[in-house]
Amino acid sequence: MSGDSRTTWHVPQEDLRAYAQGELAPPMLWSADTHLAACARCREALAAVSDPLALDAGWERLDAELDVPRPGLVESLLVRIGVADHTARLLAATPVLRASWLGAVVAVLMMTVVAAYSMRVATSPSLFLALAPLLPLAGVALSYGPALDPTYEMAVVSPTHGFRLLMIRTVAVLTVGLGLNGLATLALPSYGLRALAWLLPALALTGTGLALTPRLGPVLAPSLVGGAWVALLVAAQATAEGHGTLAPFTAAGQGVAAAVAALATGLLYLVRDRFDASRLPFTDFSEGGAG
Incomplete structure (x- = not known):
């Protein structure tokens, strides 16, 4: 034929x-x-x-x-290790997992480690311990706001529960942020376990910021929590008068941080339904307004 x-x-x-x-x-x-x-x-x-x-x-x-955009390196690796396609796409688009943010975090941690070595008269690396808990808090806050999130509009109209979207981003940011903090801690071996005193405050600050977000918004809530942490450190410094370990990094302070982290986690679970994008007034957050 x-x-x-x-x-x-x-x-x-x-x-x-x-x-x-x-x-x-x-x-x-x-x-x-x-x-x-x-x-x-x-x-x-x-x-x-x-x-x-x-x-x-x-x-x-x-x-x-x-x-359809071709998946990048991070997204491809996530899919290869078993992460669902849509979850991998959501994680890969998280702004604070990009090289610019991660590079800034690494630079800040390196400077605080150098500062800790230059002030070896202290019994603990106070500057490092003060700054390290703020980095995960800032990372989580920046990971789901409309100003920096390229998938914000998709998240707002998504049928997926808003709390689940938030937790996906939060777990990813905490994993990376706490991992970088942990690597920086290894550079301070002379302080022993005291160099890990940032961990519980970091979890307490992040949990509190998330729990307050439905009421105050993703800008004001972490800002107030971060400000309260700085004020607490200033008061502790004034009390210590430059001698000894600051109160938040003592055994008692670590116990308080653990209790705050547990309470914040419980409150976050109770208000989980308020993270639903269909009811939470995200449109005000770009201006820092309260919800």
Whole structure:
């Protein structure tokens, strides 16, 4: 069957309709494919029985598939280790997991470690311990606000519960942030376990900031929590008069931080439904307004 003039068999009309609808099964499908490549008459008949709307829909699906952005390195790695596609896309778009933010965090931690080494007269690296808890708090706060989140509009209209979206981002940011803090802690081996005194305050600050977010918004809540932490450190410094370990980093202070973290976690669970994007007034957050 090299051309129409020598073709004595043509695809039956009903088979052409099945072919156009994608319902023709082998081996007739293979025979029709071979014949259509050589027979202009059957191709014209196929065009006549094909649904133009279905054809347009097929082209639209193809265009949509071609327009889908290719996954980056982080997203590909997340998918490879078993993270769902949509979750990997959401994590990969988290602003504070980008190189610029991570580089800034690393730079700040390096400077505080250097400062701790330059003031070895202290019994603990106070500057490092004061700053380290603020970094996870800031990272979580910046990970779901409309100003920096490229997927903010998608999150607002998503049928997924707002609390689940928040927790996905929070776990990712905390994992990276606490991991970087932990690596910086390894650079302070001479202080022993005292260099880990930032961990419980970090969890307490982050949990409190999240628990207050439905009421105050993702800008004001972490700002107030961070300000309260700085005020607490200033008061502790004044009390200590430059001698000894600051109160938040003593055994008693660590116990208070653990209690605050537990209470904040419980409160966060109680207010989880208020993170639903359909009810939480996110539109005010871009201006720092309270919800």
